Amino acid sequence: MIQNHLDKKNIFTKGRHIDFPESVVNFFAGDLGQPYGGFPKKLQQVVLKDHPAITVRPGSLAKPADFKAIKQELTNKIKHTPNEDDLQGYLMYPKVFIDYFKNYQQYGEVMDLDTTTYFQGMRPGEVKHIQYGQGQEMILKLDFISTPNQDGKRTLFFELNGRSLQLMVRDNSLKETVKATPQAAADDPGQLGMPLNGTVVKVNVQVGDQVKAGDILVVTEAMKMESAVKAPFTGKVAKIYANVGNHLKSQDLLLTLTK
Numbered sequence: 001m002i003q004n005h006l007d008k009k010n011i012f013t014k015g016r017h018i019d020f021p022e023s024v025v026n027f028f029a030g031d032l033g034q035p036y037g038g039f040p041k042k043l044q045q046v047v048l049k050d051h052p053a054i055t056v057r058p059g060s061l062a063k064p065a066d067f068k069a070i071k072q073e074l075t076n077k078i079k080h081t082p083n084e085d086d087l088q089g090y091l092m093y094p095k096v097f098i099d100y101f102k103n104y105q106q107y108g109e110v111m112d113l114d115t116t117t118y119f120q121g122m123r124p125g126e127v128k129h130i131q132y133g134q135g136q137e138m139i140l141k142l143d144f145i146s147t148p149n150q151d152g153k154r155t156l157f158f159e160l161n162g163r164s165l166q167l168m169v170r171d172n173s174l175k176e177t178v179k180a181t182p183q184a185a186a187d188d189p190g191q192l193g194m195p196l197n198g199t200v201v202k203v204n205v206q207v208g209d210q211v212k213a214g215d216i217l218v219v220t221e222a223m224k225m226e227s228a229v230k231a232p233f234t235g236k237v238a239k240i241y242a243n244v245g246n247h248l249k250s251q252d253l254l255l256t257l258t259k
Helices: 011-017 022-028 041-048 067-078 084-092 094-107 115-120
Strands: 127-133 136-145 153-160 163-170 191-193 198-203 216-222 225-230 235-240 253-258
Touching (some): 011 041, 022 225, 067 094, 084 094
Antiparallel strands (some): 127 136, 153 163, 216 225, 235 253
């Protein structure tokens, strides 16, 4: 609401042209249950648009889980036989679990790191004593970080238990630039803007495509939440500004439609 400058007065007008994050839509659809007295109908319509709502207990609509089939599905995705905790995590949060597993495969067990190091990394000259088992300790010292080379990689010079080592890693922050694009005009329903500061995940259309009202044109992601940007009316895709992987600001223009 802050990024889109929404308040209790203008949300009923401006909100009709904004695609809210999937988690917000699911909440107002009743997927987490019903609040006492129900949802405010007018606000619910603004958030849901053409998304269906339920008024019963969500669990009553859940189909029985086929654990054998789901376990096989997860095994195919992670190329590994999941344990019971893996299976339960995937059942509740499928996308989050897959992201977690990929990061675990890449970085290993990160729970032994302190919070500051996990989020900010080590500073040159800093020494960390990492306990990774009963009576087992790793002494890690970061000596120096090189400037990036032409491929965007840096060399880390560090010591592991007194042994000097080097490791070349890609500095992903060098690629995370925000693409400058025009802003979507709030008074033009044919200009579809980025719902929140985030990343373009999918672009489902091409210039010249005919679309129907409610078709999902672009999928974006912000703060681990995906948002579907839908066509507000039946028309034709006139121009596409967004590409998959673009890091955009709220209301940066994604594409334009004509009737």
